[in-house]
Amino acid sequence: MAEKGIGARVLRKEDLRFISGRGHYTDDINLPGQAYAVFVRSPHAHARIKRIDKGPALASPGVLAVLDGQDVAADRLGNLVCGWLVKSKDGSPMKMGKHPLLAQEKVRYVGDRVAVVIAETYHQAKDAAEKLIVEYEELPAVVDLAKAHDAPALVHDEIPNNLCYDWELGDKAAVDAAFAKAHHITRAQFVNNRLVPNAIEPRAAIGHWDPGQDAYTLYMTSQNPHVHRLVISAFIGIAPEHKLRVVAPDVGGGFGSKIFIYGEECVVLWASKKIGGRPVKWTAERSESFITDAHGRDHVTTAELALDKEGNFLALRVNTKANLGAYMSTFSSCIPTYLYATLLAGQYKTPAIYCDVQAYYTNTVPVDAYRGAGRPEASFLLETLVDQAAIELGMDPADIRRKNFIPKDAFPYQTPVALVYDTGDYARVFEEALKIADYYGFPARRAESEKRGKLRGIGLSCYIEACGIAPSAVVGSLGAGVGLWESAKVRFTHTGKVQVLTGTHTHGQGHETTFAQLVADKLGVPFEDVEVIHGDTDKTPVGMGTYGSRSLAVGGEAIVKACEKIIAKGKKIAAHLLEASEGDIEFKDGKFTVKGTDKSKTIGEVVFAAYVPHNYPPGLEPGMEETAFFDPPNFTFPAGTYVCEVEVDPQTGKVDIVRFIAVDDFGNVVNPMIVEGQVHGGLVQGIGQALLEGARYDESGQLLTGSYMDYAMPRASDVPFFEVVTTQGTPAVANSLGVKGCGEAGAIGAPAAVINAIRNAIGVRVEMPATPERVWRAIQQSPMLKAAE
Amino acid sequence: MYAFDYFRPSTLAEAAQLLASNPEAKLLAGGQTYIPTLKQRLAKPSALIDLAHIAELRGISEEAGGLTIGAMTRHAEVAASPVVKRVIPALAALAEEIGDPQVRNRGTLGGSIANNDPAADYPAAVLGLGATVRTSKGRAIAADDFFTGMFETALEPDEIITAVHFPKPEKAGYAKFPNPASRYAIVGVFVAKTAAGVRVAVTGAAPCVFRATAIEQALQSAWSEAAIDGVRIDPANLNSDIHASAEYRAHLITVMAKRALRAAG
Incomplete structure (x- = not known):
């Protein structure tokens, strides 16, 4: 291993600029002649737009333009679309409601874009926006997911019952047969709470049309600039793809929310041309982020597990209602379907699984991928259901899991829900976690807590997820409108320095470090000589971006492939310089050597020869720059066991997490420090979902949790010092690095561990977020605690 | 934020004068509530009179x-x-x-x-x-x-x-149960044993801070946590919101009162 190569705990290159205020974010960019956009948004959850009078706003000082849905229609701009076609049980395609850049005829959620005001200054735009006259006819709002089917109102007039699709996966007949002969059936209902993504940097964009070139540039907070370029050109139709450059500079967190194509970024790009080519800037205010960034989760589920009398799982049956919000966001269809139901096998050999999902429109903010995206919902219901089954059968939750794990010799393992797990050793990871947690020493700790008047509980969660999105042909067959390969270009300079251009995007993940380690290792060059470049469609090869823990497993592998091409070409040059045959050249640690001799050339010498080809293989192209694309043959499947210990204050219901052990199998690891940091972040978001976070609407569709006064984000003091172990894993099969992906694991595995621990402490499962009042009320009604009194 | 005039008086008299002559002006102390209010355009004062330099x-x-x-x-x-x-x-x-x-x-x-x-x-x-x-x-x-x-x-x-x-109390203590989002008090109870008797003030639970007379009477008879055990707070006039129901707040008042008592020693 090179000192800063694969496996080394290298400090992150990017952190110095981030922590010293030298990052360069979209809002830091100010272009000459820049104007400012402020959006006028619907104050109603559901209303018909009767009239818009632009007059007073247009007359306001400094105003350059006021644009609304009619202007969008007049310019024939396309609608925002969902890029993944999901079909219902009867084969009919999902029903996609029209989603214009600016509302036409109706507004469908509080925050829906009605118009945009462009002015010389931000404050002038704000002032003018207040003067825009919009007359609404209020309509009844569909807010409650559980009642959306029979709601008196339709979010989209042409879509009956607000039902977008009614989808299924699995063998229903086999599942029903297994339930018919089950010894025991465990049933439960779950609410998976709606979350607001809350990236630290709000969304921002600057659109610029250059009249001289008739070309467009869009600076924006994007996780996938090429996907933005594609959709804005191919579907919205603002600019042809070769005349549009999308730049995503430093981006302060995404968690999924910056994958999607929203109206605001498109509008500022379009508006720049409308005002003659002056750049137009928009930066979301935090309260705007709450009501416009796509939310996450929001399921209501009924699940049943059939067991035999020994506690073996026979079958799982799940029905889920998923909330889409008012419109289909970019990937919203696949989250509660292909990223959810396909994970319901978990780590278990359950032979039959059936899941059906009804996705509904409501008059709320659109819902799409948020850290984990579908997989946290699956893992949460499965792991809390398994715990409940153990309790009902009088088994230890550890034992019921041991009994049902997929054994390590069963891989590759075909699950009953479409996926083929490549590798894993769930039982070993599980035992390692239990050992670190001293699981069997828990009763003594509980007794000690009891002396201090606290109720102590321990909870397990064995999650699995599918990462490394994704084999293009597979996702294509399931309805995806794009391929999900990744790209990389590795470019040497004359002086032997390396530029790595990646199609992925880093917004907190640490790619600038991890990818540099990868290249340093593969090419034997100093880590410091490798610069990772991303986030500019005019610089990097076309890439699909960063989400779904895919960047290393897919984008990293593309880098490896490009390095291999570099080495292959280098061998030809070295063979020429060393007067040997190409087949005799070996490459190791940055040196090309003639096999069995001490004759060698460094990679720097070879690169120099490629750029100054005075003595060079005839017919070989000069230069040293290689591009590779990688389409993975399968997903990767990170898995792990989390153990959470809580203390509950019976007087107030407040839950303190006193220990949290995470043992993850991420396959091989490039930078263990970054991986641990990723797990920490994921755990905090998972704990946030379990204890604190939850978007709440009132009956009229107003978001009650629209600021940090009411939406509880986890703070450092809400979490313990995590005990994170990246165990010696089972290397992934789908890429040569053997890596799996680690960005979402914490958020996927943590909620069930926390909720199971609370149930262990008080004897009742509490819905998320397990707020103090909910826990306190559950304590009042707990048969277990009553029996103990 | 809307535009406003800004005054920075250096004496109390000057501040009082400015306030008297600008009826639409607002006093600015630490600004921890008012500045966010201004930023959200929820207030439109003619002027701010900053008291920080007095x-x-x-x-x-x-x-x-x-x-x-x-x-x-x-x-x-x-x-x-x-x-x-x-x-x-x-x-x-x-x-x-x-x-x-x-x-x-x-x-x-x-x-x-x-x-x-x-x-x-x-x-x-x-x-x-x-x-x-x-x-x-x-x-x-x-x-x-x-x-x-x-x-x-x-x-x-x-x-x-x-x-x-x-005034200096004989003993005093405060305990609060913070809102997990804002960290304001969902319920905060201040107990004091003073020359004029026991005083118990409750914040967070109702539209305005108030004295919990039932707890005061209980503690007047015995300055002990056990004395609070028998007290039931009526939730009828307490706040109910997405963070806590009135019943839960009523319960928390007695719990926090005991903790405040413990803090008072």
């Missing part, structure tokens, strides 16, 4: 065995003050728990009680300790008369708080 409004001194704290004294100053820690340690402890470090370094005693947020901490201490609010009009308003309703006080429109005088 020396006579700041400082902590011992007076008649108790403490007099200038209206513009920051929470962090109260929390760190050796004098406060010696004379009324419960007050320093309360100040230490307000908001976060940024809030404590900007927020002021006078600003907090003039705003009278139903969930703020300081009103509980002022009412619980039976403090006196002194003003630019030479008035000394008893705490029992000062807090008149949600965001309402006995202050007149052109009146400025100059200082608060806290």
Whole structure:
């Protein structure tokens, strides 16, 4: 291993600029002649737009333009679309409601874009926006997911019952047969709470049309600039793809929310041309982020597990209602379907699984991928259901899991829900976690807590997820409108320095470090000589971006492939310089050597020869720059066991997490420090979902949790010092690095561990977020605690 | 934020004069509530009169065995003050728990009680300790008369708080159950054993800080946690919102009262 190569705990290159205020974010960019956009948004959850009078706003000082849905229609701009076609049980395609850049005829959620005001200054735009006259006819709002089917109102007039699709996966007949002969059936209902993504940097964009070139540039907070370029050109139709450059500079967190194509970024790009080519800037205010960034989760589920009398799982049956919000966001269809139901096998050999999902429109903010995206919902219901089954059968939750794990010799393992797990050793990871947690020493700790008047509980969660999105042909067959390969270009300079251009995007993940380690290792060059470049469609090869823990497993592998091409070409040059045959050249640690001799050339010498080809293989192209694309043959499947210990204050219901052990199998690891940091972040978001976070609407569709006064984000003091172990894993099969992906694991595995621990402490499962009042009320009604009194 | 004029007086007299001559002006103390309000365009004052540079409004001194704290004294100053820690340690402890470090370094005693947020901490201490609010009009308003309703006080429109005088209690303690989002009090209870009897003030639970007379009576008869066991708080007049129901708040009042008692020693 090179000192800063694969496996080394290298400090992150990017952190110095981030922590010293030298990052360069979209809002830091100010272009000459820049104007400012402020959006006028619907104050109603559901209303018909009767009239818009632009007059007073247009007359306001400094105003350059006021644009609304009619202007969008007049310019024939396309609608925002969902890029993944999901079909219902009867084969009919999902029903996609029209989603214009600016509302036409109706507004469908509080925050829906009605118009945009462009002015010389931000404050002038704000002032003018207040003067825009919009007359609404209020309509009844569909807010409650559980009642959306029979709601008196339709979010989209042409879509009956607000039902977008009614989808299924699995063998229903086999599942029903297994339930018919089950010894025991465990049933439960779950609410998976709606979350607001809350990236630290709000969304921002600057659109610029250059009249001289008739070309467009869009600076924006994007996780996938090429996907933005594609959709804005191919579907919205603002600019042809070769005349549009999308730049995503430093981006302060995404968690999924910056994958999607929203109206605001498109509008500022379009508006720049409308005002003659002056750049137009928009930066979301935090309260705007709450009501416009796509939310996450929001399921209501009924699940049943059939067991035999020994506690073996026979079958799982799940029905889920998923909330889409008012419109289909970019990937919203696949989250509660292909990223959810396909994970319901978990780590278990359950032979039959059936899941059906009804996705509904409501008059709320659109819902799409948020850290984990579908997989946290699956893992949460499965792991809390398994715990409940153990309790009902009088088994230890550890034992019921041991009994049902997929054994390590069963891989590759075909699950009953479409996926083929490549590798894993769930039982070993599980035992390692239990050992670190001293699981069997828990009763003594509980007794000690009891002396201090606290109720102590321990909870397990064995999650699995599918990462490394994704084999293009597979996702294509399931309805995806794009391929999900990744790209990389590795470019040497004359002086032997390396530029790595990646199609992925880093917004907190640490790619600038991890990818540099990868290249340093593969090419034997100093880590410091490798610069990772991303986030500019005019610089990097076309890439699909960063989400779904895919960047290393897919984008990293593309880098490896490009390095291999570099080495292959280098061998030809070295063979020429060393007067040997190409087949005799070996490459190791940055040196090309003639096999069995001490004759060698460094990679720097070879690169120099490629750029100054005075003595060079005839017919070989000069230069040293290689591009590779990688389409993975399968997903990767990170898995792990989390153990959470809580203390509950019976007087107030407040839950303190006193220990949290995470043992993850991420396959091989490039930078263990970054991986641990990723797990920490994921755990905090998972704990946030379990204890604190939850978007709440009132009956009229107003978001009650629209600021940090009411939406509880986890703070450092809400979490313990995590005990994170990246165990010696089972290397992934789908890429040569053997890596799996680690960005979402914490958020996927943590909620069930926390909720199971609370149930262990008080004897009742509490819905998320397990707020103090909910826990306190559950304590009042707990048969277990009553029996103990 | 809408445009406004900004004044920075250096004496109380000048500030009072500015306020009298600008009826649409607002006083700016620490700005921890008002600046966010302005940024959201929820207020449109003609002018802000910044009290931060008036020396006579700041400082902590011992007076008649108790403490007099200038209206513009920051929470962090109260929390760190050796004098406060010696004379009324419960007050320093309360100040230490307000908001976060940024809030404590900007927020002021006078600003907090003039705003009278139903969930703020300081009103509980002022009412619980039976403090006196002194003003630019030479008035000394008893705490029992000062807090008149949600965001309402006995202050007149052109009146400025100059200082608060806290008599020294025999014992005092404060315990709060913070809102997990805002960290304001869902329920905060201040208990004090004073020369004039036991006082118990509750913040966070109702539209305005109030005295929990049932707990006062119970503690008057016996200064012990057990004395509170028999007390049931009526939820009828308490707040119910997405964070806590009235019933839960009623329950928390007794729990926090006991914890405040424990803190008082």
